[in-house]
Amino acid sequence: MSARQHSIGGLNSVRHILQRANARPFRGGSKIAPSGDKTTKQSRRIFTAEDARMLARRRLPRLVFDFVDGAAGREIAAAKNISAFDEIELQPRVMQDVSSRNLRTTFLGSEYDCPVGIAPMGMCDLIWHGADRMLARASNRFNAPLCLSSAASCLIEDMLSWTEGRAWFQLYVGQSMDHTLDMVERAKTAGYETLVLTVDVPQVSRRVRDLRNGFEMPFRIGPRQFLDFAAHPKWSLTTLVNGAPSAKNFPTDRGNSGFDRGASRAGADWAFLNRLRDLWPGRLVIKGVTSVADAKRIQSCGADAIYVSNHGGRQLDSAPAAIKLLPAIRTALGPDYPLIFDSGIRSGEDVVKALAFGADFVMLGRPLLFAIGAEGERGLNSLFSIFTEEISLTLAQLGLTRPGEISRDVLINPPASLTEKSTQLHITKSIKRA
Ligand SMILES: Cc1cc2nc3c(=O)[nH]c(=O)nc-3n(C[C@H](O)[C@H](O)[C@H](O)COP(=O)(O)O)c2cc1C
Structure with missing residues (x-):
């Protein structure tokens, strides 16, 4: 067994210990929760991601709503992310026995109830106090x-414990390399198994x-x-009583907050990737x-x-819709290489479309924050259940x-990259999934 495999095994045990220690009576959304538990109540007003967005717009200060809803430049890329999904059509099929369905998905060595997760989003407590919890x-x-x-x-260590070991940690290479490496070390020591390095913010764009x-x-x-x-x-009283949220994992010795939102994050270069690969055992x-060349490298x-x-259109306004670039990346990397997708997912049908375009797993972004902004935990529960x-x-x-079982066969007019060049790859992938 290699040193890296050893280390992943060690991290797995940490996860299992955490899960046992924090065992809860219900998990996975399928079992009945104790009555009166406010965390399981459902909204009567949220039926779609857009409902959550409209309610959040009313309830949040404009500055907060716009921080979440806004994007780079004229917000064309953000709009295209969503409209590109509307253009994708799925082929209904009939007379199959689909009475029993199961969404369980194994991804990166863990089993999840569904092929969706929660995208990394900074300063969630700004939307509502306690949003991270x-x-x-x-x-x-x-x-x-x-x-x-x-x-x-919230703190890196707290989130792993709150999620019973399910959390991944997203890394920005920010204003200080020492601080960046310190966060990696903290994540490793805490027992995180998965580190996500974000590389599309060399500099925060003009929003x-x-x-x-x-x-x-x-x-x-x-x-x-x-x-x-x-x-x-x-919102203002809740925030006043609980204190304005800050980026908790940044040192605060330089005034109110050590987090410099405008600082360059361009340190996430190829040399750093190689260094991180050596440093991070998980x-x-x-x-x-979004580029095939970058993906292959x-x-x-x-x-x-x-x-x-x-990045949900928050960086380059002239970028194409992210979903359009997914099939070519799937083709270039082969049928077995793990691919995650986000940007513009607004419904369960969008999730299925992203899986048909080659993703193995899909992350939800803005809609979850809108659900919290709209109705707190009740809104979040409802929207997650709806997805x-x-x-x-x-x-x-x-x-x-x-x-x-999802394959390109569910698509009407699949993109050329999924059909012409990759037919063989695709068939192999479908057989493997079945
Ligand atoms: C308020 C907000 C904060 C975000 N913060 C981060 C972050 O800290 N790190 C990161 O990698 N991505 C961040 N993102 C991008 C999301 O992870 C994700 O890529 C994006 O929200 C997907 O687009 P969608 O929300 O339109 O589906 C943020 C997005 C939003 C809306």
């Missing part, structure tokens, strides 16, 4: 991985809504922000990849998985019973 409980309830951001508003709103961390409260907060007293995932550097994403239910119902319409 709510996401952790959702990770447990739905047995889904949660990727903790470097810029999280025009944030600039217009005067969004800064920590908050600068001028007359404009004051009026915005005053118009949303519930699974290493590279996030923010990352694969050859020994990364365990690639996370295809255009799960929609995936299952979509499978039924397609004549399928498991995510592993």
Whole structure:
């Protein structure tokens, strides 16, 4: 057994110890929760991701809503991420026995209830006090991985414990290399198995809504922000009582917050990837990849998985919809290489489409924060359940019973890269999944 395999084995045991120590009476969303548990209540107003977004828009200060909803430049890439899914059509199939369906998925060595997880998002507690805890409980309830951001508003160590070992850690190579390596060490010591290096933020882009709103961390409260907060007293009082959230894993010896949002994150270069591969004994995932050339080089550097994403359109406004780039990357990397996808997922049908385009696993971003902004934990539970239910119902319409049966055959007009060049690869992948 290699040193790396040994180390992953050690991390697995840490995870199992944590899971046993924190064993809860219900998990995975399928068992009945004790009545009166506020964390399992369902919303009566959220039926789609857009419902959550509209409710959050009303309940949150504009500055906070725009921080989540906004994107780079004219927000064309963000809009394209969503409209590209609308253009993908699925072929209904009939007269199959689909009465019993199972969404369980094994990915990166762990079994999850469904092929979806929680994308890394910084400063979640800004949306509502306690959002990080709510996401952790959702990770447990739905047995889904949660990727903790470097810029999280909770501690690296706390999140692994709250999620009973399900969390992955997302790394930015930020203003200080020493601090970056310190976060890697902390994640390793805490027992994280999966490290996600984000590489598509060499520099934070111009997000025009944030600039217009005067969004800064920590908050600068001028007359404009004051009026915005005053118009949303519930959010403002909750935030006031609990203290403004900060990026908890950054040293605070340079004033209010050590996190410099505008600092270059370009230290995540090829040399750093090689260094990190040597340093990190667990699974290493590279996030923010949309080019075939980059994907092939990352694969050859020994990364365990690639996370295809255009950061929800928050970086390059002229970027194509991320989903359009996924099939060519799948083809280039072969049928077995693990691929994660996010950017523009707004329904269970979108999840199925991403799987048909070549992803093995899909991450949910903005919609989960909107659900929290709309109705707190109740909203989050509802939206997560809706995604799960929609995936299952979509499978039924397609004549399928498991995510592993999804292939390009469910697509009407599959993209050329999935048909011409990769037919053989695709057939191999379908056989392997079955
Ligand atoms: C408020 C917010 C904060 C984010 N913070 C991070 C982060 O800290 N690290 C990271 O890799 N991606 C971050 N992202 C990007 C998400 O991980 C994900 O790629 C994106 O939200 C997907 O697009 P969608 O939300 O439109 O589906 C953030 C996204 C949002 C909306």
